[in-house]
Amino acid sequence: MAESPIYFTTPIYYVNAEPHLGHTYTTVVADSLVRFWTARGRDAFFVTGTDEHGDKIAQAAEKAGVTPKAYADRISGIFRSTWEATGLQPGWFVRTTDPQHTAFVQKILHEIHARGDIYFGSYTGLYCTGCERFYQERELVNGVCPDHKTAPVEIAEENYFFRMGAYQERLLALIEAQPELISPDGYRREVLGLLREPIGDLCISRPKARLQWGIELPFDDRYVTYVWFDALLSYVSALHAAGRPELWEHAHHLIAKDILKPHAVFWPTMLMAAGLPMYQRLHVHGYWQMNQDKMSKSLGNVVRPLDMQARYGMDAFRYYLLREMSFGQDAEFSEAALVTRLNADLANGFGNLASRVLAMQQRYFQGVMQPRAPEGPDLPLREAFVTARRELDAHVSQLAIHRGLESVWRALDHANKYVTDTAPFSMAKDPAKKPRVGAILHELCETLRVTSQLLAPFLPETSARLIALLGLPSATLTELDLPWGTAFAEGHRTLAPEPLFPRIDVVPE
RNA sequence: CGCGGGGUGGAGCAGUCAGGCAGCUCGCGAGGCUCAUAACCUCGAGGUCGGUGGUUCAAAUCCACCCCCCGCAACCA
Numbered sequence: 019m020a021e022s023p024i025y026f027t028t029p030i031y032y033v034n035a036e037p038h039l040g041h042t043y044t045t046v047v048a049d050s051l052v053r054f055w056t057a058r059g060r061d062a063f064f065v066t067g068t069d070e071h072g073d074k075i076a077q078a079a080e081k082a083g084v085t086p087k088a089y090a091d092r093i094s095g096i097f098r099s100t101w102e103a104t105g106l107q108p109g110w111f112v113r114t115t116d117p118q119h120t121a122f123v124q125k126i127l128h129e130i131h132a133r134g135d136i137y138f139g140s141y142t143g144l145y146c147t148g149c150e151r152f153y154q155e156r157e158l159v160n161g162v163c164p165d166h167k168t169a170p171v172e173i174a175e176e177n178y179f180f181r182m183g184a185y186q187e188r189l190l191a192l193i194e195a196q197p198e199l200i201s202p203d204g205y206r207r208e209v210l211g212l213l214r215e216p217i218g219d220l221c222i223s224r225p226k227a228r229l230q231w232g233i234e235l236p237f238d239d240r241y242v243t244y245v246w247f248d249a250l251l252s253y254v255s256a257l258h259a260a261g262r263p264e265l266w267e268h269a270h271h272l273i274a275k276d277i278l279k280p281h282a283v284f285w286p287t288m289l290m291a292a293g294l295p296m297y298q299r300l301h302v303h304g305y306w307q308m309n310q311d312k313m314s315k316s317l318g319n320v321v322r323p324l325d326m327q328a329r330y331g332m333d334a335f336r337y338y339l340l341r342e343m344s345f346g347q348d349a350e351f352s353e354a355a356l357v358t359r360l361n362a363d364l365a366n367g368f369g370n371l372a373s374r375v376l377a378m379q380q381r382y383f384q385g386v387m388q389p390r391a392p393e394g395p396d397l398p399l400r401e402a403f404v405t406a407r408r409e410l411d412a413h414v415s416q417l418a419i420h421r422g423l424e425s426v427w428r429a430l431d432h433a434n435k436y437v438t439d440t441a442p443f444s445m446a447k448d449p450a451k452k453p454r455v456g457a458i459l460h461e462l463c464e465t466l467r468v469t470s471q472l473l474a475p476f477l478p479e480t481s482a483r484l485i486a487l488l489g490l491p492s493a494t495l496t497e498l499d500l501p502w503g504t505a506f507a508e509g510h511r512t513l514a515p516e517p518l519f520p521r522i523d524v525v526p527e
Numbered sequence: 528c529g530c531g532g533g534g535u536g537g538a539g540c541a542g543u544c545a546g547g548c549a550g551c552u553c554g555c556g557a558g559g560c561u562c563a564u565a566a567c568c569u570c571g572a573g574g575u576c577g578g579u580g581g582u583u584c585a586a587a588u589c590c591a592c593c594c595c596c597c598g599c600a601a602c603c604a
Binding site for chain 2: 028029031032034035038039040041042043044045047069072074202203204205207208211212220245246249272273274275276277279280284303304305306307342344346347348349350352355358359361362363365366367369370371372373374375376377378381382420421424427428434435437438439441442443444446515517518519520521
C-alpha cells in the first residue's frame with residue numbers, strides 16, 4: 019500500500035476501577051478506526067492495556083488483603099476479558115507489570131540519566147503521615163487532610179527529577195510548526211497556554227520507604243519511578259512486545275481531556291530526551307456527562323459495557339457512542355437517548371430497510387437474484403452511496419465519526435425513499451412488470467451490501483449478519499471491494515430476513 | 528483579566544476550523560403507502576442561530592465588546 023501504516027493508542031487504564039463508559043468510548047473509537055483503515059487497505063493497529071503501579075493500587079491491595087500484583091492481575095484481567103467479550107480487538111494488550119515493559123522503562127531511564135537529563139534534588143511539600151502522600155494546598159479542606167482531618171507537615175524529600183523545562187522551547191516551536199499535532203484546535207490552544215508559563219521539571223521518583231509498588235530506578239535501587247515515565251512509555255514498549263516497533267513513528271494517541279497535560283507536555287519532552295521520534299497526532303475527546311438522577315436509580319451511576327451489551331447489543335451501544343459524541347466535545351449520556359437512536363436509526367432506518375428488501379426478494383423470487391437493468395431512479399440511488407462513501411472517508415479521516423455516520427444514513431434514507439417511489443410491491447401484482455421488480459430488488463440488495471461494508475468498522479456484528487443474510491461470503495466485508503452491480507452472480511440466493519435491531523419499546527427510567 | 532467548553536424551532540443536537548438557500552433525531556398536526564421491525568414516504572406548524580457593533584456582494588460561521596451556563600486547575604476516558 020502506498021499509504022503509511024497507522025498506529026492508535028488508548029490510554030492504559032488505571033486498575034483502580036473496572037471498565038466504565040469512558041474507557042469503553044475511547045476503546046470503541048480505537049477499534050472502529052482500526053477496522054476502518056484496515057478496510058481501506060491500510061496497515062492499522064491499536065494498543066490498549068492497564069496501568070498498574072502506584073500508591074492507590076498498593077493501598078487497595080492491602081485493603082483487600084492481597085498482594086499488589088494479585089490485585090492488578092485481577093482488575094487487568096477484567097479489562098482484557100471485557101474487551102474480548104464486547105468484540106473490541108486490540109492488536110496488543112500491554113500491562114505496566116509486563117517484564118518487557120519494565121525493562122524498557124529502565125532502559126530509557128538509564129539513557130536519559132546518562133545524558134544528564136535526570137538529576138537528584140529535593141522536593142518540599144505538605145505531607146500527611148496518615149495518607150503517606152503529599153498534598154497540594156488546594157486539595158486541603160480548611161488546611162487539613164480531607165481523610166484524616168489532621169494538618170499535614172511540610173517536609174523535604176530527596177527525589178529524582180526530569181529536566182522537562184529544558185525542552186520547553188523546543189516543544190513550543192514544535193506545536194507552532196505543526197498545528198495538527200494536537201487536535202481539536204481548542205486543546206492545542208490550551209497547551210500553548212500552558213507553555214506560556216515555565217513548565218518546570220518533573221519529579222519522577224518515589225523513595226521505596228514510601229512506595230515499593232513500582233519500577234525500580236536503574237541507577238538507584240532506593241527508588242521507584244512514579245507514574246508518567248512508567249505509563250507513557252507503554253505506548254512504545256507495547257510495540258516492541260508486539261513485534262511491531264516500526265509502527266511507533268505512525269502513532270496517533272486517543273485520550274480524554276483530563277490527561278491532556280501529561281500527553282501534550284510531559285510525553286513529548288520525554289520523547290525528545292529519549293531521542294525517540296515524536297508521535298504523529300494527539301486526538302483529544304471530551305467527557306460523557308452523566309445525568310445523576312437518571313443513572314443512579316438503576317445503575318449506581320456507572321455505565322458498564324457488559325450491561326449495555328446485554329441490554330441493547332454491542333453494535334447499538336457502539337453506534338450510540340460514535341453517533342452521539344462529536345469528538346472533542348462533551349456529550350450527555352442517557353439510556354433514553356440511546357434507545358431513541360436505536361429505534362430511529364438502527365431499527366427503523368437501517369434494520370427495517372433490510373427487512374423489507376429481503377422479504378420482497380423472498381416473496382417474489384424465493385430469494386433468487388434477478389438481473390439488473392438500470393434506469394431512471396437507479397442511478398441516483400447508486401450515487402447516494404458513492405457520495406456516502408466519499409463523505410464517510412473524509413469525515414472519519416478527521417475523526418468526525420458522527421458526521422460520517424450521518425452521511426451513511428442520508429444514503430439509507432434515500433434508499434427507503436427509493437422503495438416508496440419505485441413501489442416494487444405494487445408492480446409485483448402485474449406479471450408483466452416482474453423483471454423490473456427483480457431489477458429494483460437487485461439494486462436494493464446492492465445498497466444493503468454496500469451499507470454492510472461501509473458500516474462494518476462501526477457495527478461489525480450487524481454487518482456480518484447482513485452479509486450472511488445476503489448470501490455473500492464473509493470475506494466480502496473485509497476483502498472484496500466490489501463495484502456496484504457485480505456482487506451477485508446469476509442464480510445467487512438471498513436468505514429470509516430477520517430483524518437486525520429489535521425495537522425497544524420500554525424507555526428506561 | 529487562571530484555562531477551556533457551551534448558549535441554534537417544544538426537547539436533545541449537528542453545522543462554525545476551509546462565510547453562500549438554517550440541517551438532523553424525537554415530539555406535534557394532516558395525508559399517502561401496505562413490501563417491512565405499528566416500520567416507510569409526503570406535506571405542515573414551530574427558529575430575528577445568547578446580545579450589540581463591525582468586516583463582506585453574502586455571517587450561525589470571521590473580528591471586537593458584552594451577558595448567561597458548565598467543566599477543569601498533577602493522575603476518573
